[in-house]
Structures are given as structure tokens and as C-alpha cells.
Amino acid sequence: MKDKLTKRLYDKNLYRTSWKRRFTIMLERAQNRSKKRNHPQVTLTIRDLLELLKAQDNKDFYTGRELDLTQVGNEQAVSLDRLDSTKPYEKGNVVLTTWGINKAKQRLSVEEFVEQCKEVIEHKRPDLSSLLIVERETTWAFD
Numbered sequence: 001m002k003d004k005l006t007k008r009l010y011d012k013n014l015y016r017t018s019w020k021r022r023f024t025i026m027l028e029r030a031q032n033r034s035k036k037r038n039h040p041q042v043t044l045t046i047r048d049l050l051e052l053l054k055a056q057d058n059k060d061f062y063t064g065r066e067l068d069l070t071q072v073g074n075e076q077a078v079s080l081d082r083l084d085s086t087k088p089y090e091k092g093n094v095v096l097t098t099w100g101i102n103k104a105k106q107r108l109s110v111e112e113f114v115e116q117c118k119e120v121i122e123h124k125r126p127d128l129s130s131l132l133i134v135e136r137e138t139t140w141a142f143d
Contacts, residue, residue, distance in 0.1 A: 019069040023049045026080045030089040039088035049080070052096055061095035061115070062105070083110055096115030 023046045031042045038111040058067055061081070071077040080089065085107040088094045099103075105113045 019050075020046060022069050022072070026078070030080055034088055040090075042089045044089055044091065044094065049096070051093065056090060056096055060097050060101060062097050062101050065098070067096060067098070071098075075103070081105065085109075085132060 001033065026049065027042060027044060027046070030044070034040065036041050053067070056067075059065060060067055067078050068076060069078055075098060077099045079097055079102040081095050081097045081102045082089060083093050083095060
């Protein structure tokens with residue numbers, strides 16, 4: 001009895017973090033958000049998301065970081081983003097990113113989001129360069 005229970009729990013956890021389950025959850029949530037916004041029903045499929053993942057070379061659309069489909073419930077979890085937030089979730093208007101990046105972008109267009117990122121970099125450049133010097137010194141100290 002205990003072995004069957006352990007196996008069921010293991011299978012449930014594996015399913016929870018599998019790519020198929022992640023994509024299913026993303027599509028369900030997109031459908032719920034579409035209903036709230038009175039947008040058309042989401043017609044995307046798991047196959048569409050797999051093709052998108054392949055087209056993006058398994059990388060975040062915005063940062064180029066490798067996407068990790070096992071991440072759940074944190075800022076590194078894979079997220080579906082609309083390029084144009086005024087349009088529905090449909091082919092040609094969605095990309096894969098992380099939840100943290102999607103949260104930062106909010107309803108901005110890609111161009112507005114990139115522009116804001118540039119402004120942050122320009123404004124924080126002096127702070128960032130001092131951080132890099134400290135990081136280099138720390139790395140050298142341990143070499």
C-alpha cells in the first residue's frame with residue numbers, strides 16, 4: 001500500500017512539473033484572462049507552444065536566457081506573454097518568457113519595455129559599474 005501511494009505522489013509531482021502540464025496551465029490561465037477582458041477564446045494549443053519553444057530555441061524571448069520548464073511558482077517559471085497586450089492570445093502575438101520578466105513588462109509594448117530597460121541601465125550605470133568592480137575584486141580574491 002505504501003509503495004503505491006509513494007508512486008502516485010511521485011507521478012503527481014512529476015506531472016506537476018512536466019512541460020505538458022506547464023503548457024496546459026498556461027493555456028488555462030490565458031483562457032481565464034481572455035474571458036475577463038472579453039477577448040476571443042484562446043485557440044492556441046500545446047503543439048503551438050511547443051513550436052514556439054522550438055522557434056525561440058528554448059530561450060526567453062526578451063533576455064535570451066535558457067527557459068526551465070521545471071520551475072513552478074517563482075519568477076523563473078515559464079510564462080506566456082502577449083507582444084501587443086491589446087490583442088488576444090493568438091499565434092503571432094505570443095512569446096515565451098519568465099514570469100518575472102512578464103510581470104516587469106506588464107502591458108507595455110515590446111518597444112516601450114525595451115526603452116524602459118535602457119533608461120534603467122543609463123540611470124543606474126554608475127551604480128552598476130561599481131558593483132562590477134567589487135564583483136571582479138571578490139572573484140580575484142578567491143582565485
